[in-house]
Amino acid sequence: MFLSRFGERGFLGALRLVRHLSTAKAVPGGSSRIGQRFALTGTVCSGLAAGYYYSSIPMVSAAPSAAEKTGAMQSSALPPLPKLDTSHSAAFNAENTTVVFVLGGPGVGKGTQCTKLVEEFDFVHISAGDLLRDERQRKGSPYGELIEHYLREGKIVPHEITISLILNAMKSSSPSKNRFLIDGFPRNIDQGIEFETAICPSKMVLFFECGEDEMLKRLMVRSQSSGRTDDNVDSIKKRFRTFQDSTMPVREFYSDLGKLRAVNCVGSVGEVYERTKKAVHELAEI
Ligand SMILES: Nc1ncnc2c1ncn2[C@@H]1O[C@H](COP(=O)(O)OP(=O)(O)O)[C@@H](O)[C@H]1O
Numbered sequence: 001m002f003l004s005r006f007g008e009r010g011f012l013g014a015l016r017l018v019r020h021l022s023t024a025k026a027v028p029g030g031s032s033r034i035g036q037r038f039a040l041t042g043t044v045c046s047g048l049a050a051g052y053y054y055s056s057i058p059m060v061s062a063a064p065s066a067a068e069k070t071g072a073m074q075s076s077a078l079p080p081l082p083k084l085d086t087s088h089s090a091a092f093n094a095e096n097t098t099v100v101f102v103l104g105g106p107g108v109g110k111g112t113q114c115t116k117l118v119e120e121f122d123f124v125h126i127s128a129g130d131l132l133r134d135e136r137q138r139k140g141s142p143y144g145e146l147i148e149h150y151l152r153e154g155k156i157v158p159h160e161i162t163i164s165l166i167l168n169a170m171k172s173s174s175p176s177k178n179r180f181l182i183d184g185f186p187r188n189i190d191q192g193i194e195f196e197t198a199i200c201p202s203k204m205v206l207f208f209e210c211g212e213d214e215m216l217k218r219l220m221v222r223s224q225s226s227g228r229t230d231d232n233v234d235s236i237k238k239r240f241r242t243f244q245d246s247t248m249p250v251r252e253f254y255s256d257l258g259k260l261r262a263v264n265c266v267g268s269v270g271e272v273y274e275r276t277k278k279a280v281h282e283l284a285e286i
């Protein structure tokens with residue numbers, strides 16, 4: 001099923017995951033073969049990650065990966081990307097770190113719900129999109145132009161950049177905080193595998209859902225005050241397409257691992273939050 005749905009690339013991704021996580025524990029209640037055999041929850045990621053993580057931004061190095069060469073920019077236009085630093089062990093230990101990925105279509109309400117979760121629970125909210133927008137604005141950043149281009153086109157920024165930014169944000173909150181909501185990430189399966197291998201396994205994936213018409217409505221309201229260069233109809237259409245093509249497969253991937261908690265986002269913010277809380281309460285640490 002997995003192969004037919006995702007093709008060779010998805011299958012290879014799963015193989016990579018299995019290879020990296022071959023000592024992981026079984027998922028209680030996991031629904032698929034992958035889910036039953038491998039869970040990223042509760043395992044010591046430092047050993048599994050075979051000792052590497054991303055150096056901090058900004059950094060010099062390395063050519064972009066093949067996948068990124070097919071992105072929105074010509075590879076010749078890409079500045080050097082942050083590179084894997086293989087001299088360190090994984091950054092976070094999954095035994096005392098809770099990573100929850102927060103996904104859903106553009107404008108579904110991810111950020112809104114994360115803000116409410118932070119008010120009630122001891123989470124650090126890390127929005128991948130916000131980090132990218134901040135980096136785009138940062139004076140002297142070699143990635144500003146590149147990020148602006150990908151955001152406007154609704155495409156996925158090379159993961160080396162995004163993961164480096166997320167890692168920096170996590171490190172600046174730890175060790176005093178050890179529960180993270182990683183909002184708007186991973187945008188595709190490869191990013192998820194890369195993060196879980198190099199940084200820390202996730203414990204849960206909250207996946208917020210409502211129809212495109214509603215998301216569009218919410219984005220058009222947000223566009224009146226957000227100042228975001230991608231909150232316009234042209235960029236929104238492209239973002240919807242990227243979401244369907246790249247991020248929806250992430251849903252099934254984590255569903256197979258038994259970690260997905262889908263949340264219906266039709267209704268008021270308060271109603272959606274009640275559903276969100278129910279899902280989050282399943283985390284042992286809460
Ligand atoms: N349940 C809801 N009903 C109506 N509007 C909502 C709801 N949740 C969020 N919004 C609004 O929709 C817009 C997009 O929400 P946001 O949290 O920024 O989405 P995302 O982080 O998924 O892009 C914001 O203007 C927000 O105030």
Ligand SMILES: O=c1ccn([C@@H]2O[C@H](COP(=O)(O)OP(=O)(O)O)[C@@H](O)[C@H]2O)c(=O)[nH]1
Nearest residue numbers: 106107128129150151154155156157184185
């Ligand atoms: O891991 C990520 C997260 C975001 N983005 C980019 O940032 C944009 C905005 O993402 P965000 O989550 O802030 O907003 P949403 O699309 O959910 O409204 C996306 O369209 C992508 O171009 C990305 O490339 N990688």
